[in-house]
Amino acid sequence: MKIISEITYFAPTTIEEAVELLQKHPENSCLLAGGTDVVPALKKQVEKPRVIIDLKKISGRIRNIELKTIENIESIESIERIESIESKNQQELFIGTLVTFCDLLDSALIRENYPLIWEMSKVVASVGIRNRATIVGNICSAVPCMDSGPVLLTYDAKVQTNKRIIPIENFWIGPRQNCLSIDEIVLGITIISTSPKSHVSAGRFVKLMRYRGEDLAQASIAILINSFESAATATAEVKIAFGAVAPVPIRAYAIEKIISKQINQWDEWNEWDQMMEEALATIPDIIAPISDLRASAEYRLHMVGVMFKRGLKDAILRLQGNGSKYGSSLI
Amino acid sequence: MNKIEFMLNGEKIEVWANAHKTLLELLREDLGIKSPKCGCDLGDCGACTVFLDGKSVRSCLILVPEVNGCDVVTLEGIMRPNLTKLQQFFLDHNSFQCGFCAPGMVLSATELLQKNPTPTLEEIKEGLSGNLCRCTGYTPIINAVADAVATTVATTINE
Numbered sequence: 001m002k003i004i005s006e007i008t009y010f011a012p013t014t015i016e017e018a019v020e021l022l023q024k025h026p027e028n029s030c031l032l033a034g035g036t037d038v039v040p041a042l043k044k045q046v047e048k049p050r051v052i053i054d055l056k057k058i059s060g061r062i063r064n065i066e067l068k069t070i071e072n073i074e075s076i077e078s079i080e081r082i083e084s085i086e087s088k089n090q091q092e093l094f095i096g097t098l099v100t101f102c103d104l105l106d107s108a109l110i111r112e113n114y115p116l117i118w119e120m121s122k123v124v125a126s127v128g129i130r131n132r133a134t135i136v137g138n139i140c141s142a143v144p145c146m147d148s149g150p151v152l153l154t155y156d157a158k159v160q161t162n163k164r165i166i167p168i169e170n171f172w173i174g175p176r177q178n179c180l181s182i183d184e185i186v187l188g189i190t191i192i193s194t195s196p197k198s199h200v201s202a203g204r205f206v207k208l209m210r211y212r213g214e215d216l217a218q219a220s221i222a223i224l225i226n227s228f229e230s231a232a233t234a235t236a237e238v239k240i241a242f243g244a245v246a247p248v249p250i251r252a253y254a255i256e257k258i259i260s261k262q263i264n265q266w267d268e269w270n271e272w273d274q275m276m277e278e279a280l281a282t283i284p285d286i287i288a289p290i291s292d293l294r295a296s297a298e299y300r301l302h303m304v305g306v307m308f309k310r311g312l313k314d315a316i317l318r319l320q321g322n323g324s325k326y327g328s329s330l331i
Numbered sequence: 332m333n334k335i336e337f338m339l340n341g342e343k344i345e346v347w348a349n350a351h352k353t354l355l356e357l358l359r360e361d362l363g364i365k366s367p368k369c370g371c372d373l374g375d376c377g378a379c380t381v382f383l384d385g386k387s388v389r390s391c392l393i394l395v396p397e398v399n400g401c402d403v404v405t406l407e408g409i410m411r412p413n414l415t416k417l418q419q420f421f422l423d424h425n426s427f428q429c430g431f432c433a434p435g436m437v438l439s440a441t442e443l444l445q446k447n448p449t450p451t452l453e454e455i456k457e458g459l460s461g462n463l464c465r466c467t468g469y470t471p472i473i474n475a476v477a478d479a480v481a482t483t484v485a486t487t488i489n490e
């Protein structure tokens with residue numbers, strides 16, 4: 001399938017230049033990262049931009065994966081955020097805009113500190129796509145079945161642009177729609193968390209596909225448990241998010257409440273069945289799956305329950321140190 | 332038209348091309364490099380795989396100007412002048428029938444073994460996934476890579 005419309009290609013070397021180009025061509029321009037969504041869209045004529053602005057010749061921080069303790073962060077926006085955090089024992093992860101899924105998989109830092117991002121990246125498409133596709137491009141395309149969405153929701157990620165910092169939950173406004181303005185460029189994704197010394201954390205990402213290997217999600221779920229141990233008590237927080245079963249990836253606050261309550265008075269597995277019953281009953285109110293060529297709404301609804309049950313169990317086992325290996329398949 | 336300079340299989344190339352041309356089209360139609368094939372032209376099948384700066388990519392999803400200043404290597408480039416050791420394993424296992432998927436399979440397997448010389452069967456399957464083969468059912472392809480791994484491991488132990 002050839003691209004039939006002519007395009008003008010720019011490769012700015014700074015973010016400022018790229019912003020200027022967007023301002024100069026407000027109607028018909030499109031940013032290009034790995035191109036794994038943009039180029040198929042050009043071929044299918046879903047998008048008809050006349051101007052393509054390639055970000056890949058820009059050097060600097062947008063190429064990096066960085067982890068900093070919060071004290072080292074200097075920018076003004078970050079200082080504002082520090083004030084709202086009680087403990088100094090915080091760290092910030094920055095994933096630059098040009099970081100690909102393969103970069104994430106190759107990063108020991110990601111594998112050790114953010115295993116859910118690692119587990120998710122492993123099931124995005126195949127190596128040949130992951131070598132090009134960026135996680136920022138993934139969220140910008142805002143396709144409801146994007147793999148990165150649920151995981152970033154559970155980590156309470158934020159999107160840093162040239163203008164502002166947007167909580168990931170507010171980033172998507174509908175299928176294939178993000179909230180960026182016409183001259184706004186994402187610089188990276190940030191995740192602030194307490195340093196691993198003060199808590200143990202485990203999770204599970206489960207992706208339902210028609211076959212193993214390269215396929216988009218029929219449904220997906222991310223579960224993250226953070227357990228904070230102090231001298232007196234242990235408290236745990238549970239975060240859960242779904243993908244491909246609503247117009248945008250969504251957090252499941254109602255389920256989180258049920259599980260968090262139970263998990264803090266965890267009496268081995270005695271209460272499991274009752275907790276599951278309560279939690280599963282809330283799912284139909286949270287998600288709004290549709291039928292399409294990959295799955296029917298009924299199948300998606302049913303499987304979300306199965307994935308949630310198995311996923312939570314494995315996440316708890318991982319927290320206790322005897323769950324499955326990250327990256328193994330569960331369904 | 333854009334002027335684009337890049338390295339192709341070790342040689343410096345200079346071309347003028349429209350920005351809406353893909354790397355796959357440039358290679359096959361203008362430069363006569365025929366190992367990358369046009370299967371789906373949408374990123375799904377892997378037949379158009381080439382190495383870009385050392386990593387396997389889908390040349391059907393890359394606009395020509397994107398490779399300006401980059402290093403492109405196709406199957407022709409890695410097998411100069413003869414078959415690679417890994418290709419010999421594919422040959423020995425009769426891995427391919429029509430051969431349409433072969434360049435993508437060979438490049439993907441080459442990249443896998445460069446990164447991880449001792450992959451498990453599961454890792455071999457993952458490394459090759461996204462390369463569709465309509466002929467063989469994959470078994471002889473996977474076996475060839477597994478055999479290459481086993482043989483290499485065995486010879487290094489024996490050395």
Ligand SMILES: Cc1cc2nc3c(=O)[nH]c(=O)nc-3n(C[C@@H](O)[C@@H](O)[C@H](O)COP(=O)(O)OP(=O)(O)OC[C@H]3O[C@@H](n4cnc5c(N)ncnc54)[C@H](O)[C@@H]3O)c2cc1C
Binds near residue numbers: 126135138140146375
């Ligand atoms: C064969 C195939 C299989 C796939 N399988 C999966 C899968 O299993 N799971 C999955 O989640 N996805 C899958 N995808 C889609 C996935 O590759 C993309 O969503 C990818 O992550 C997008 O990143 P990119 O760098 O290629 O972005 P591009 O295609 O370059 O850009 C995507 C969008 O983001 C915008 N954009 C990019 N960078 C910025 C920025 N810095 N600021 C503002 N806007 C920006 C672009 O303008 C464009 O609208 C698949 C794609 C293909 C072709």
Ligand code: FES
Binds near residue numbers: 368372377389391
């Ligand atoms: S032709 Fe490029 S992936 Fe199919």
Ligand code: FES
Binds near residue numbers: 427465
């Ligand atoms: S041998 Fe024919 S497609 Fe693989």
